[in-house]
Amino acid sequence: MTTLHRLPAGAWPDLPGQRVVFGADAPLRLDCGAELGSFPIAFQTYGTLNKERSNAILACHALTGDQFVTGPHPLTGRSGWWQSLVGPGLPIDTRRYFVIGINVLGGCMGTIGPREINPASGKPWGLDFPMITVADMVRAQALVLDYLGIEQLFCVTGGSMGGMQALQWAASYPARVFASVPIAASAKHSAQNIAFHEVGRQAIMADPEWCGGDYLAQGRNPSRGLSVARMAAHITYLSEAALHRKFGRTLQDRDRVTYGFDADFQVESYLRHQGSIFVDRFDANSYLYITRAMDYFDLVAEHGGVLANAFRDTPVRFCLVSFTSDWLFPTAESRAIVRALNAVAANVSFVEIPSDKGHDAFLLEEPEFFATLGGFLDGCAEHRGLAPLSEPA
Amino acid sequence: MSAALLADGSAPTGAIDVPRNDGIRIDLQLIADMVEQGSRVLDVGCGDGALLAYLAAFKQVDGRGIEIGQSGVNACVSRGLSVMQGDADTDLQDYPDDAFDFAILSQTLQATRNPDVVLRHLVRIGRRAIVSFPNFGHWRVRWRLLTTGRMPVTESLPQPWHATPNIHLCTITDFVLLSRSLGIAIEAGLAIKAGGQATGLRSLRLANLMGEQGLFVLRRD
Numbered sequence: 245m246t247t248l249h250r251l252p253a254g255a256w257p258d259l260p261g262q263r264v265v266f267g268a269d270a271p272l273r274l275d276c277g278a279e280l281g282s283f284p285i286a287f288q289t290y291g292t293l294n295k296e297r298s299n300a301i302l303a304c305h306a307l308t309g310d311q312f313v314t315g316p317h318p319l320t321g322r323s324g325w326w327q328s329l330v331g332p333g334l335p336i337d338t339r340r341y342f343v344i345g346i347n348v349l350g351g352c353m354g355t356i357g358p359r360e361i362n363p364a365s366g367k368p369w370g371l372d373f374p375m376i377t378v379a380d381m382v383r384a385q386a387l388v389l390d391y392l393g394i395e396q397l398f399c400v401t402g403g404s405m406g407g408m409q410a411l412q413w414a415a416s417y418p419a420r421v422f423a424s425v426p427i428a429a430s431a432k433h434s435a436q437n438i439a440f441h442e443v444g445r446q447a448i449m450a451d452p453e454w455c456g457g458d459y460l461a462q463g464r465n466p467s468r469g470l471s472v473a474r475m476a477a478h479i480t481y482l483s484e485a486a487l488h489r490k491f492g493r494t495l496q497d498r499d500r501v502t503y504g505f506d507a508d509f510q511v512e513s514y515l516r517h518q519g520s521i522f523v524d525r526f527d528a529n530s531y532l533y534i535t536r537a538m539d540y541f542d543l544v545a546e547h548g549g550v551l552a553n554a555f556r557d558t559p560v561r562f563c564l565v566s567f568t569s570d571w572l573f574p575t576a577e578s579r580a581i582v583r584a585l586n587a588v589a590a591n592v593s594f595v596e597i598p599s600d601k602g603h604d605a606f607l608l609e610e611p612e613f614f615a616t617l618g619g620f621l622d623g624c625a626e627h628r629g630l631a632p633l634s635e636p637a
Numbered sequence: 638m639s640a641a642l643l644a645d646g647s648a649p650t651g652a653i654d655v656p657r658n659d660g661i662r663i664d665l666q667l668i669a670d671m672v673e674q675g676s677r678v679l680d681v682g683c684g685d686g687a688l689l690a691y692l693a694a695f696k697q698v699d700g701r702g703i704e705i706g707q708s709g710v711n712a713c714v715s716r717g718l719s720v721m722q723g724d725a726d727t728d729l730q731d732y733p734d735d736a737f738d739f740a741i742l743s744q745t746l747q748a749t750r751n752p753d754v755v756l757r758h759l760v761r762i763g764r765r766a767i768v769s770f771p772n773f774g775h776w777r778v779r780w781r782l783l784t785t786g787r788m789p790v791t792e793s794l795p796q797p798w799h800a801t802p803n804i805h806l807c808t809i810t811d812f813v814l815l816s817r818s819l820g821i822a823i824e825a826g827l828a829i830k831a832g833g834q835a836t837g838l839r840s841l842r843l844a845n846l847m848g849e850q851g852l853f854v855l856r857r858d
Binding site: 547561563564582583586587588589591593594595596597598612615616618619620622623625626 | 699711713715719721724728737
């Protein structure tokens with residue numbers, strides 16, 4: 245396996261981890277009908293795969309995450325997105341489990357996506373990149389598992405879009421999944437969520453630097469549009485209570501309002517900061533493609549309007565998790581999945597975690613969330629016959 | 638009342654020799670003894686999962702639970718049990734017929750909005766249903782009501798009337814009559830006394846007087 249595609253000049257430096265080219269022999273057929281041949285997938289692993297290859301956990305990242313699940317991010321230096329959950333002694337214990345993080349199809353951290361070079365033109369794909377879906381992402385992840393020689397995942401999990409992938413895995417490859425833990429997720433993207441995504445996409449496209457998606461070839465960057473998209477999205481990840489607790493109406497470095505459009509309020513300053521650091525690590529076209537993939541996600545429609553059909557006779561053990569203050573992927577979405585799983589008498593646990601932190605809670609240290617996830621995994625490990633952690637001598 | 642009341646026409650008996658086992662509540666122990674090794678079990682209103690954990694450890698069952706209280710659910714899942722937050726009144730309808738060998742409802746029937754609907758679902762989704770409930774016909778309850786003229790507060794009914802979740806209390810006789818009217822067969826019935834001794838229902842009148850709890854094994858007729 246070789247690294248074929250260099251990142252465009254001036255882009256991020258070489259990233260650690262593995263980057264493997266797939267599809268050279270048999271192209272990957274996408275839901276949209278297009279085929280991808282010879283495309284790279286970037287992934288990271290943590291912990292050790294056991295002899296039986298039965299202890300692998302796939303941690304699926306959300307919209308703006310990547311394969312760097314834990315540890316300092318090579319580009320930003322900040323903690324990985326599940327730093328508090330994945331590691332030695334943590335609920336997803338890397339002394340016991342082999343954790344895999346894979347940059348999704350359409351992403352911008354080394355896996356094929358609109359910022360990668362299109363071999364046909366020698367230029368970045370841009371909007372010539374085919375539309376991808378959550379099911380496509382999962383198909384690509386299955387190739388990585390084949391490459392690693394993993395027949396069955398012990399667990400597939402993730403929050404938000406990561407939870408969609410955890411569901412899609414159970415629906416597409418039930419025999420390859422022992423347990424699935426979709427967190428703060430839904431079986432179909434809601435109208436409200438599609439609406440928010442559309443605002444973000446329009447913000448990017450309204451930036452003249454976007455150049456009809458051709459900004460990389462033209463040496464430009466729609467960072468203002470992408471930043472606004474991130475700011476708007478960030479609000480949806482929080483809750484009114486969390487915003488009030490964090491910021492209230494506190495002013496930013498000043499005693500009184502300035503009667504202008506400066507960031508008078510702390511919350512404004514915070515959002516601007518979130519927007520500005522985001523553009524340093526994310527590609528605007530990737531944002532368009534991945535939000536679209538989430539919008540298209542609808543396991544219900546795909547199964548004749550009956551979600552239960554997606555899981556008939558499923559051997560997978562499920563644990564659904566939602567958070568009380570999450571209004572982006574509210575508890576009702578998880579409950580709809582639970583009902584469908586009950587209709588096929590699947591093995592399902594479901595917890596709603598009290599939290600005022602909104603959708604973002606799945607990334608944060610919530611003791612009850614950690615306890616239930618850890619307990620669920622322990623119980624599954626026992627059923628799967630995984631050896632318990634031997635105490636250090 | 639006589640044993641002929643029972644829907645399947647046979648005399649209901651509690652002919653179960655109960656080995657005592659410390660650790661779980663006496664009624665849960667009695668229920669556990671009725672569950673077959675390795676069966677599929679749904680525990681509706683499973684609380685903190687004591688029965689499910691016991692059944693998983695000692696009877697190797699494939700167990701699931703429904704619990705209305707979030708703290709109970711989280712405690713169950715934390716200890717590796719398959720439990721979901723849900724409500725007996727609304728969530729049983731989702732399950733297919735005969736999904737389980739045993740559908741268990743312990744000390745929960747009296748807190749449901751529609752006990753008859755819940756019972757019908759239990760015998761639909763379980764090949765057998767096991768139901769236990771506090772017996773309002775117990776002599777102590779009758780005595781309290783008679784002597785004080787107030788709603789009884791007893792060991793198995795500890796809350797005052799205004800704070801209790803028990804909105805549909807019944808007696809053992811009421812339960813037998815309801816089962817019959819719903820076309821549900823009673824395979825076994827026990828009256829559990831305050832001390833934990835269980836007796837059959839050979840004399841329903843006596844059982845209804847002496848039993849602090851009723852415990853029944855039901856199936857679709």
